[in-house]
Amino acid sequence: MLFSKLATGVLFSIVGAQKLIEHDKLAASGLRNLEQYIKRNGVPSPGTCTMYNVAVRKEWSMLSKAERRNYIEAIQCIHSKPALTPAAVASGAKSRYDDFVVTHVLQTYSVHGTANFLTWHRYYIWAYEQLLRDECGYKGYLPYYNWAWWYENPGKSPLFDGSDTSISNGGTFVPGRNSTCIPSVEAGCPIVLPPGEGGGCVTGPLANWTVSLGPIQTHAEGIKPNPQADGLGYNPRCLNRDVSKEAAYSSRDEVITALIEDSNDVLTFQNRMQGDFANGYLGVHSAGHYTINGDAGSDFFNSPSDPAFYFHHAQVDRTFWIWQNQDIENRKDQVMGTITFLDQPPSRNGTVDDVLTLGPMFRDTFADITIADALSTVGGPFCYVYE
Ligand SMILES: *[C@@H]1O[C@H](CO)[C@@H](O)[C@H](O)[C@H]1NC(C)=O
Ligand SMILES: *[C@@H]1O[C@H](CO)[C@@H](O)[C@H](O)[C@H]1NC(C)=O
Ligand SMILES: *[C@@H]1O[C@H](CO)[C@@H](O)[C@H](O)[C@H]1NC(C)=O
Numbered sequence: 001m002l003f004s005k006l007a008t009g010v011l012f013s014i015v016g017a018q019k020l021i022e023h024d025k026l027a028a029s030g031l032r033n034l035e036q037y038i039k040r041n042g043v044p045s046p047g048t049c050t051m052y053n054v055a056v057r058k059e060w061s062m063l064s065k066a067e068r069r070n071y072i073e074a075i076q077c078i079h080s081k082p083a084l085t086p087a088a089v090a091s092g093a094k095s096r097y098d099d100f101v102v103t104h105v106l107q108t109y110s111v112h113g114t115a116n117f118l119t120w121h122r123y124y125i126w127a128y129e130q131l132l133r134d135e136c137g138y139k140g141y142l143p144y145y146n147w148a149w150w151y152e153n154p155g156k157s158p159l160f161d162g163s164d165t166s167i168s169n170g171g172t173f174v175p176g177r178n179s180t181c182i183p184s185v186e187a188g189c190p191i192v193l194p195p196g197e198g199g200g201c202v203t204g205p206l207a208n209w210t211v212s213l214g215p216i217q218t219h220a221e222g223i224k225p226n227p228q229a230d231g232l233g234y235n236p237r238c239l240n241r242d243v244s245k246e247a248a249y250s251s252r253d254e255v256i257t258a259l260i261e262d263s264n265d266v267l268t269f270q271n272r273m274q275g276d277f278a279n280g281y282l283g284v285h286s287a288g289h290y291t292i293n294g295d296a297g298s299d300f301f302n303s304p305s306d307p308a309f310y311f312h313h314a315q316v317d318r319t320f321w322i323w324q325n326q327d328i329e330n331r332k333d334q335v336m337g338t339i340t341f342l343d344q345p346p347s348r349n350g351t352v353d354d355v356l357t358l359g360p361m362f363r364d365t366f367a368d369i370t371i372a373d374a375l376s377t378v379g380g381p382f383c384y385v386y387e
């Protein structure tokens with residue numbers, strides 16, 4: 001009913017704005033599968049999520065200009081509210097926005113290259129969406145950035161075009177910069193990215209945005225170091241980007257579609273998504289980060305300091321959702337991988353009972369949940385689908 005209406009809407013709107021591309025067709029057929037699954041089995045969270053109140057997350061370009069301005073105001077609001085992080089944990093955290101960054105930094109090695117990578121980030125960006133709505137008057141849902149729609153020229157996308165309905169541009173161009181090495185454990189520099197189109201501070205609505213934390217493991221050169229060794233001291237500076245077409249090329253439609261269609265289990269899916277650098281394969285997750293690039297965007301720990309993070313990770317979550325919806329019966333409970341980054345040091349396998357936490361700064365607002373709670377976007381605390 002509502003769900004299939006949504007699916008049809010997706011097809012029409014994509015045909016209207018863009019050419020119909022393959023992974024979006026998989027999104028639409030996956031949504032129909034989800035509807036059928038719910039018809040047979042009910043919604044996993046019947047008390048809180050129904051077909052009538054389900055949120056629909058949309059591509060940024062599909063929001064009206066008023067909706068985009070409402071979102072930009074909400075992120076500026078969350079960025080102007082005082083932090084709850086105690087100074088003893090991160091003296092550089094100045095805003096409620098920074099609370100999120102600290103949460104990511106402190107858990108970096110336990111939520112990447114691990115069994116909980118997809119579900120932890122699902123919970124993390126959902127919590128951000130809730131705070132924008134609950135504390136900052138945002139009326140919509142978390143928008144995503146569809147890598148494939150804009151890969152030919154991400155700097156001209158409605159998200160990064162620098163207009164008053166964008167989240168600023170891809171950085172002011174700085175000439176004469178070096179290429180970036182994407183290292184792998186085995187070989188030196190299997191992937192080398194040439195400098196992108198920016199390299200300096202952004203212009204547009206976030207021109208005055210202050211990044212407080214990091215850098216910790218940035219690929220950008222010339223960023224002033226953090227006063228603390230852990231990167232959690234106060235280091236106010238502009239939002240810097242270096243939007244990269246070369247990185248974006250690794251997240252075009254055929255790459256996403258192959259990832260979804262050729263991954264028969266979640267281990268294959270999550271590993272491929274996070275890249276196989278030694279073999280020159282960036283993976284759509286890394287490609288999206290290096291498309292944004294720059295100081296925060298390329299920083300493994302500090303990447304959420306750039307609000308573009310949440311658009312990228314919503315598309316990561318959408319890709320996971322599309323993959324799950326291709327075969328819900330077999331994929332709805334799949335958790336694979338271990339609990340340490342790339343299994344170093346070797347550790348046990350993750351399970352559906354493992355806890356996902358947003359840390360002490362959010363414990364009052366968002367209770368710890370388990371991976372089982374986060375395996376469905378219409379189960380646990382969640383109630384959303386993607387267009
Ligand atoms: C480029 O790399 C070289 C060698 O690592 C370094 O000496 C130089 O400062 C870099 N150039 C810029 C613009 O950062
Ligand atoms: C940034 O701050 C300057 C100085 O206060 C102000 O003139 C300008 O309008 C601000 N720009 C934005 C995009 O907020
Ligand atoms: C962990 O899971 C893998 C499959 O993903 C399996 O082959 C392996 O035996 C498991 N390890 C342990 C210690 O259970």
Ligand SMILES: [Cu+2]
Pocket residue numbers: 104112121
């Ligand atoms: Cu992350």
